[in-house]
Amino acid sequence: MALADKGLTLGTLAPAWQLAGLDDKLVSLDQFQGQPVLLIFLRGTWCPNCRKQMETVRNEWSRVAPLARVIAIVSQAGPEVSDYLSRNPMPFPLLPDPNRDVIKLYGVYQRLGLDGFRVAYPTTMIIDQGGIVRYSYVGGSQFDRPDFNQVLVELEKLKTRI
Numbered sequence: 001m002a003l004a005d006k007g008l009t010l011g012t013l014a015p016a017w018q019l020a021g022l023d024d025k026l027v028s029l030d031q032f033q034g035q036p037v038l039l040i041f042l043r044g045t046w047c048p049n050c051r052k053q054m055e056t057v058r059n060e061w062s063r064v065a066p067l068a069r070v071i072a073i074v075s076q077a078g079p080e081v082s083d084y085l086s087r088n089p090m091p092f093p094l095l096p097d098p099n100r101d102v103i104k105l106y107g108v109y110q111r112l113g114l115d116g117f118r119v120a121y122p123t124t125m126i127i128d129q130g131g132i133v134r135y136s137y138v139g140g141s142q143f144d145r146p147d148f149n150q151v152l153v154e155l156e157k158l159k160t161r162i
Contacts, residue, residue: 006121006138007107014039014127017102019073019095022082027071027095034129036068036158038151041108041123044076045084045094049143050122054090056148061091067155068126073097075120108138124151128158 008014014037018028029037040057042050054072057064064070070092074081077098085094103109103120110121124146126135135154137146 007123007136008125008133010133010136012133014125014131014133015105017105019097019102020078021093021095022078022085027093029127029131032069032071033131036129036155037127038064038068038070038155039123039125039127040070040072041103041106041120041125042072042074042094043120043122044074045081046076049145050074051084051088053122053145054088054094057092058090060148060152063152064155065091067152067158071095073102073120075100075103126151126154126158134158 014029016029018026021027040053042053044050057070072090072092072094074094074096075098076096078096081094081096097103097120100109100120106123106125108121108123122139122145124135124137125133128134134157135151139145
């Protein structure tokens with residue numbers, strides 16, 4: 001069951017952030033201004049449910065890519081993420097957030113819990129072309145993810161906002 005008390009409030013401006021990609025180039029939310037963004041927060045590449053979610057996005061890429069830019073932020077350091085991607089390439093950036101700065105900024109940091117500590121709650125957000133949060137699903141456990149078809153429906157809704 002999704003956690004209603006975590007994450008950003010719908011209708012608010014998504015906070016600006018900047019993270020170094022695996023190539024050390026800085027990636028920021030501002031780079032995608034004017035484009036919808038599907039922002040996914042992952043616990044880690046070691047998490048089987050996180051891997052399953054990334055595989056779903058990759059497998060549905062032909063449906064997702066026309067609707068939004070996809071960015072995944074993971075609670076890990078670069079070498080672990082790079083190792084995972086060398087074996088499992090993704091068509092979207094997987095950005096390490098080893099200090100959990102963006103994860104904390106977006107209110108999805110799980111400091112301590114039965115399901116994990118110092119990781120992100122599994123979260124899926126949609127940010128519209130103007131930087132406003134239009135959809136947010138913060139999972140209550142590592143198993144709790146939104147139905148991907150519902151995420152696609154929410155992305156389709158952005159086309160009527162233009």
